[in-house]
Amino acid sequence: MPVIWLTLIVLAISVVGFVLGRRRALASADGDSRNLHSLPIYYGSNALMKSIVPAFGLMVLWLLAQPLFIDNRIAQMIPEAGIAEGSNIGLVMAEVRRTADGLENAVAAGLLDNDAARNGQSDVAELTQILRDAGQVVTGQITQPVLEAAQAYRALSGTSNLLMTIAVLIVALAGAVWGASEGQKTFRARNTVEQGVLALLIAAASVAILTTVGIVLSLIFNTVEFFRLYPASEFFFLLEWAPSFSGRGGASSLGIIPLLWGTLYISFVALLVAVPIGLFAAIYLSEYAGPRMRSIAKPLLEVLAGIPTIVYGLFALLTIGPILLSVFGNDGLGWMQGQRAVLTAGLAMGIMLIPFVSSLSDDIINAVPQAMRDGSYGLGATKSETIKQVVLPAALPGIVGAVLLAASRAIGETMIVVLGAGAAARLSLNPFEAMTTVTAKIVSQLTGDSDFASPEALVAFALGMTLFIMTLGLNVLALYIVRKYREQYE
The missing domain is CATH 1.10.3720.10 (MetI-like)
Incomplete structure (x- = not known):
């Protein structure tokens, strides 16, 4: 299911939870809001918050972790013989992702049926032409290892997206039911909602700090890797800048x-x-x-x-x-x-x-x-x-x-x-x-x-x-x- 549709469904579930939580609270007070500890809107907001926040949090974490997990699994499937001379696993994985996207586009355009897209024995020359017809940029002739990896990549992505959809919907529904069940006149809904909003504000304020830390760490790790390959003394004291990329000859x-x-x-x-x-x-x-x-x-x-x-x-x-x-x-x-x-x-x-x-x-x-x-x-x-x-x-x-x-x-x-x-x-x-x-x-x-x-x-x-x-x-x-x-x- 596309993420946009999943988002809309979660929003709909949370709105239903809001209505049920508010209605249940009023019912417990015999319809008189003066008998409630908090205003009715707080009871609805409690159910909405417990539905939408965990569901969206799980969705974000899943979407962040999914590419790392799938790339690691697929990279282990590619044999060393499938990596051309002068290339590396990063470039091969980029080709795998492009091919997987091309298979998806070809299926959506009706140029390829789903069974053919899953078949690891497809003719690579014919499939390369189909992908080009589907508007996918293909750098050259697709090799059999890349094709098989792309098909596995597509299958894993589909399975992961299905599991994510099920998990997010279960969390959203469970949160809505939990929040609605707390709609009792003695429940301190306002305190709960205010504590939740405070946690969201703290999380929002932490984004800038975490982003800065992420930027610094990414620079540090790659800088350390660079100094493992190139002397720091030459980087800081050499009076010449003349990079020589692979294939152009000479040392940099x-x-x-x-x-x-x-x-x-x-x-x-x-x-x-x-x-x-x-x-x-x-x-x-x-x-x-x-x-x-x-x-x-x-x-x-x-x-x-x-x-x-x-x-x-x-x-x-x-x-x-x-x-x-x-x-x-x-x-x-x-x-x-x-x-x-x-x-x-x-x-x-x-x-x-x-x-x-x-x-x-x-x-x-x-x-x-x-x-x-x-x-x-x-x-x-x-x-x-x-x-x-x-x-x-x-x-x-x-x-x-x-x-x-x-x-x-x-x-x-x-x-x-x-x-x-x-x-x-x-x-x-x-x-x-x-x-x-x-x-x-x-x-x-x-x-x-x-x-x-x-x-x-x-x-x-x-x-x-x-x-x-x-x-x-x-x-x-x-x-x-x-x-x-x-x-x-x-």
Whole structure:
């Protein structure tokens, strides 16, 4: 049964449980809700909650565990002779899943009957053509081991889905009956429902923490696997980035220093653009602009933060790059050879970061107590002198925190770099040359049919772990500075 239909049935069962629980509670009180411990809606909600929460929880856990279990079972069925030279079990399992999906599509389209889809002795050439006719992408001729594994995969998936449907429906029905049976006038339904809602709120709050832990663990495990295959000393200290994938010859040189240099260089150029403009805009909006101008200018400035980064990348490629090339290229000063360069990506990224700096700095400057301004004016200082000698020094810790948050945002940017900076990993001080960053190389290393047993693919996780530690450090430092500032002036 499709998951959507199972979900609708569970919802229907829980609604029935709600009605029965409420009706039973009223019946136990002779129809007078004043004789009940809780309002009637709580008795219905108790039955609904005990039906829907365990059923959906079981469904989610089953759907998460099912692929792992089936993949493990099917992988054990594939003989070593069924794995082609230069391939691995991961690629074979991907082909098995595609073939299983193709069998399902062919049965649904009427191109293949169910018995033929289950028959392990089907003609592989004929079946390959049927799958192509069903619109399934097949990389080549399906082998007999892959076909048999796909048929077993389809059978196991069908059996597992059937068992899941039965188990979820039993749990939903049992929960509805249990909740409805508790519909007695002395039952503390409100307490039970509130405790259940509290548990759901705690679970929702834990999702972010568990997700962060999952991200970190996935990075750690794959990073450790990478350092088993590639020396850590070369990764951190080698001055060359030259991955050589299987079949292209040569050994890979996977030094992170050129990528870190490109990341920090482009981020530095972006901050050179964003910090002065953003800070000046914040000073104007907080100290000089009237209420009407502020109500118009600040929302317009913050619109920049809502523009997708891919749009900034296209802007860098189609607008900023050609303008810089016309001025600094062969037709101008002759310093720039192409549209993609550090300066191109840095300018686009700096424009993107302006609202981050201006909005945070504006809030921080406004948090400076008015009494400090009034004291400065009372001593005879002008408005500009008050801003320079009183307001900005008082707001400096918060402004530094805003700049650090913008820096962490710049370090993690990808699309602007991919489109505007190029893909060359080099150590150079020339801002008119193409360079690349850690994030861009993470994308390139994981694009295509990567063999996750090779260091050329696993290096993406080591790069990600390094980037995660850098941005985490900047964020912690920025939040510490901002919190210290707020404690001082609140």
